[in-house]
Amino acid sequence: MEEGSARRATLREIAAAAGVAVSTASRVLARSRQGLPPSSAAAERVLEIARQAHYEPDAQAASxxxxxxxxxxxxxxxxxxxxxxxxxxxxxxxxxxxxxxxxxxxxxxxxxxxxxxxxxxxxxxxxxxxxxxxxxxxxxxxxxxxxxxxxxxxxxxxxxxxxxxxDDYAGGRLVGTHLADLGHRRIGIIAGQPYASTGSERTRGCLDALAERGIDTPRDLVIHSAFDADGGRNATLRLMRKKRPPTAIFAVNDMTAIGVMGTLRDLECKIGTDVAVVGFNDISIARDLPVPLSTVRSAxxxxxxxxxxxxxxxxxxxxxxxxxxxxLPTELVVRESSDPTVRTRGRSERVPRKASPGHNGVPIQAPARRPTRRPAQ
The missing domain is CATH 3.40.50.2300 (Response regulator)
Structure with a gap:
């Protein structure tokens, strides 16, 4: 980028020359136009390079x-x-x-x-x-x-x-910890779409928490799907068709989890006993489902x-x-879809974000699975 060049410099070139992100250069120049002084050495560098390059902002943005x-x-x-x-x-x-x-x-x-x-x-x-x-x-x-x-x-x-x-990663870790503490060792994850940070971060958090407890999650137990009930239904069918289906399923949002629960009922699986289910977000209907949904609450x-x-x-x-x-901080809310004993205690159990879920921190064995009706191959 040469001073006096006939071609107008772009914001991307200004940012590259200053060694900062495009978004940072944009904010520095916006503050300067408002008469505000640079807030760092990097900001001073951006302004100096822009001055030397005779930088002019995009006309639409200026308008x-x-x-x-x-x-x-x-x-x-x-x-x-x-x-x-x-x-x-x-x-x-x-x-x-x-x-x-x-x-x-x-x-x-x-x-x-x-x-x-x-x-x-x-x-x-x-x-x-x-x-x-x-x-x-x-x-x-x-x-x-x-x-x-x-x-x-x-x-x-x-x-x-x-x-x-x-804090999607932390929320995913809460789920992995909770399911591991309940004794589950084969856990399916319905991870949403790969382009969305919500699904990828929640999945990564869950996998990391499981790995720290020595639980390996095969790649074929992590399934991408749409963020809706249909996506949950289709992904659950794929998981339950496996020779060794999971004993627990983490769906990265509640609507997907509702689809999971519907399919499990169709397969005559008892939710929370045959297969534990956990969602994410704690939408308003989660607590009012026929089997109340364990989920991660986000603000x-x-x-x-x-x-x-x-x-x-x-x-x-x-x-x-x-x-x-x-x-923003997340919090695990344990209900009957993952822990049927919540019902016998007469309340939903809210687990603090940094606490170790489970029964007073003591791991328990997953309940015995009863025979389930497998979908057609």
Missing amino acids: LRSKQTHMLGVLVPHLTDIVLSTIYEGIDHAATELGYQTVVANTLDSPDEQRRRAELLLSRRVDGLILGDAHADSPFLAELAARGTPFVLVSRTHDGFDSVTA LHQMGAEAARLLVARLRGETSDAPSQRR
Whole structure:
């Protein structure tokens, strides 16, 4: 990048020359335009390189900044999903308190639809975006950062960008610990889609906790699926067709777990006795199912509110240049789907995040499995 070059330098080139992430360079330049001083040596380096290169910001991004509408755009995979709708309620509540309005769009978890909906929201001059549909393998986030578009990820995370999520890895560890302490040694994991950090982090946490207890999980017991009841049903059939089916199943979200439980009932398996089931998120119906669902509780409403506050703080120049990745604590709620003895004790058992699940920390043997009806091969 030569000073005086006729070609306008890009934000990506500025970031590369300064040795920082594109998102960091974008925030440094945004703070500078607001008259705020650099907050670090790296920020000073970005500003000096931009000055030497006669850097000019993207026209669309400049327009977005100069004509604030106090509107935030929100992208979610499916607003009909109770998890995403609860997160959105948190976003909208916090945004309203901060003097902003929100507009939400469904992307169907499709990268092409995400791009189309984001461009539509930006054309309506929203001040920034909250994205609940980040794909680990998509270049779109880097493109948004390169254009100087303010955004925050919620529910899912991606290295180098602002995000607010549950501590998915820690939640997965809680599940692995709980099932191991109950005596299970063959555990199936329905891991969701591989492009979503939620599923991959929850799966990794569970596998690590099991490995630390000497429990090996064969690769064919980890099955990817859609994040819905149908995905849970299909994945459960694959698991239960195996010559040695699992004695426990961890589904990385509650709707998938509900599909798991439906299929187990169809196969005449007794949930919690023949096969233990654990989900994730603790949606409102989890405790009211015919067999109440053990699950990891995450603060969904708070997650959305924190994402809105972080984005507005960015828009107002109230934060440092470094990416902020906030992880909210998780908590295991033990119910009858994994531990039928909860019923005899007359209450659901809530296990603190850092505690060792089980009966007073003492491992017990998994109950004997009764014969099950196998699906057709």
